[in-house]
Amino acid sequence: xxxxxxxxxxxxxxxxxxxxxxxxxxxxxxxxxxxxxxxxxxxxxxxxxxxxxxxxxxxxxxxxxxxxxxxxxxxxxxxxxxxxxxxxxxxxxxxxxxxxxxxxxxxxxxxxxxxxxxxxxxxxxxxxxxxxxxxxxxxxxxxxxxxxxxxxxxxxxxxxxxxxxxxxxxxxxxxxxxxxxxxxxxxxxxxxxxxxxxxxxxxxxxxxxxxxxxxxxxxxxxxxxxxxxxxxxxxxxxxxxxxxxxxxxxxxxxxxxxxxxxxxxxxxxxxxxxxxxxxxxxxxxxxxxxxxxxxxxxxxxxxxxxxxxxxxxxxxxxxxxxxxxxxxxxxxxxxxxxxxxxxxxxxxxxxxxxxxxxxxxxxxxxxxxxxxxxxxxxxxxxxxxxxxxxxxxxxxxxxxxxxxxxxxxxxxxxxxxxxxxxxxxxxxxxxxxxxxxxxxxxxxxxxxxxxxxxxxxxxxxxxxxxxxxxxxxx
Numbered sequence: 001x002x003x004x005x006x007x008x009x010x011x012x013x014x015x016x017x018x019x020x021x022x023x024x025x026x027x028x029x030x031x032x033x034x035x036x037x038x039x040x041x042x043x044x045x046x047x048x049x050x051x052x053x054x055x056x057x058x059x060x061x062x063x064x065x066x067x068x069x070x071x072x073x074x075x076x077x078x079x080x081x082x083x084x085x086x087x088x089x090x091x092x093x094x095x096x097x098x099x100x101x102x103x104x105x106x107x108x109x110x111x112x113x114x115x116x117x118x119x120x121x122x123x124x125x126x127x128x129x130x131x132x133x134x135x136x137x138x139x140x141x142x143x144x145x146x147x148x149x150x151x152x153x154x155x156x157x158x159x160x161x162x163x164x165x166x167x168x169x170x171x172x173x174x175x176x177x178x179x180x181x182x183x184x185x186x187x188x189x190x191x192x193x194x195x196x197x198x199x200x201x202x203x204x205x206x207x208x209x210x211x212x213x214x215x216x217x218x219x220x221x222x223x224x225x226x227x228x229x230x231x232x233x234x235x236x237x238x239x240x241x242x243x244x245x246x247x248x249x250x251x252x253x254x255x256x257x258x259x260x261x262x263x264x265x266x267x268x269x270x271x272x273x274x275x276x277x278x279x280x281x282x283x284x285x286x287x288x289x290x291x292x293x294x295x296x297x298x299x300x301x302x303x304x305x306x307x308x309x310x311x312x313x314x315x316x317x318x319x320x321x322x323x324x325x326x327x328x329x330x331x332x333x334x335x336x337x338x339x340x341x342x343x344x345x346x347x348x349x350x351x352x353x354x355x356x357x358x359x360x361x362x363x364x365x366x367x368x369x370x371x372x373x374x375x376x377x378x379x380x381x382x383x384x385x386x387x388x389x390x391x392x393x394x395x396x397x398x399x400x401x402x403x404x405x406x407x408x409x410x411x412x413x414x415x416x417x418x419x420x421x422x423x424x425x426x427x428x429x430x431x432x433x434x435x436x437x438x439x440x441x442x443x444x445x446x447x448x449x450x451x452x453x454x455x456x457x458x459x460x461x462x463x464x465x466x467x468x469x470x471x472x473x474x
Contacts, residue, residue: 013058021038056125059087080103085108085124089109136170136171154194179318181319182293220265226240250289325370325374332363339375361392
């Protein structure tokens with residue numbers, strides 16, 4: 001399998017000495033920079049740049065036919081977006097000043113220290129990548145249309161918030177930087193990760209790994225593999241999943257559960273693109289895109305010391321928060337229809353007709369398990385369904401059971417707005433508060449007393465009694 005070009009557009013190295021060209025090329029390749037074009041004749045530079053988009057140019061000054069000093073202003077004039085690093089054997093302050101005045105990005109004297117050259121080149125590549133990403137984001141913000149809607153066919157939604165996420169995914173999909181996906185359990189984090197992979201143009205596989213419950217040794221062996229004899233029972237060498245994902249995407253789910261020592265290993269992979277199989281002291285390189293997900297508040301974990309800050313900042317090159325189902329209730333009708341079709345096909349039953357009030361019923365529910373929980377509710381209902389219209393008994397039973405085991409409400413949830421405000425210091429009486437609760441429940445249930453009573457935790461008869469008493473008092 002061919003290595004993924006890094007960076008996506010080539011680095012142009014210009015020097016009339018073949019040995020110097022070879023040396024620069026080997027230095028760049030050792031740093032996992034493999035997309036390089038070498039040119040030994042300065043007269044061909046502008047022609048090459050007219051045919052190929054170039055990330056940056058390494059330019060020698062003293063060359064026959066056309067010197068680097070003569071070529072530099074031409075490159076800057078015709079291709080101002082391409083940074084030029086001047087490299088010369090002459091340690092001459094006046095020459096350096098002239099080159100910088102003529103638009104050189106940096107000036108280095110031979111022999112160039114490898115670490116400095118790689119540091120400057122990587123800085124340029126990151127800056128260029130950021131500019132491209134910003135431009136794509138601007139284009140996506142200005143356009144409400146998706147470029148490749150087929151990449152999101154697995155995600156059933158009519159939510160404007162989710163569509164905004166889709167546009168962001170399209171903008172960052174081809175970026176090599178890591179992506180951090182956050183959201184509650186069951187919101188579809190892996191589906192978003194798969195969409196990122198589909199749009200990334202990467203030829204390798206999408207490789208998912210669930211990090212939850214993996215101790216340090218199992219995590220290292222799963223991810224990095226091992227050599228023969230690395231530990232008892234390692235009779236054969238085995239490649240890790242990071243190699244399986246070569247040229248593709250490695251998806252690490254439940255990243256917030258990683259142990260501190262596993263976090264260090266992952267940090268090295270992100271920083272240097274290198275890893276060590278167990279039992280080996282020779283580093284291997286990886287060109288897999290890293291996408292991670294967690295249902296934890298990972299920014300809180302890093303402030304409390306449970307998650308490394310340096311790893312956190314490496315991972316959040318791009319961030320996506322997927323809203324819970326209760327924040328996109330407009331998806332309910334579409335999800336009901338989708339899961340009814342799926343459940344009926346899976347269970348070999350005729351697809352039942354959902355009652356019109358089912359959407360209203362489910363819209364009053366908090367859905368702690370989000371879409372995964374809703375899927376289970378629909379499958380359970382179809383399993384118990386006999387004929388005719390789909391009953392709501394199993395849905396109500398599930399909701400009542402969850403409410404019975406729910407933790408006591410101690411405050412206003414962050415993602416829920418209070419349905420009344422105190423405009424004065426006077427508290428409402430219990431009777432007034434009860435009326436407000438009943439009115440809110442009836443509003444959310446669109447007047448359906450059975451659903452309103454369920455959300456209030458009382459019987460329909462009890463609710464009806466309170467409504468009749470209120471009417472008699474008026």
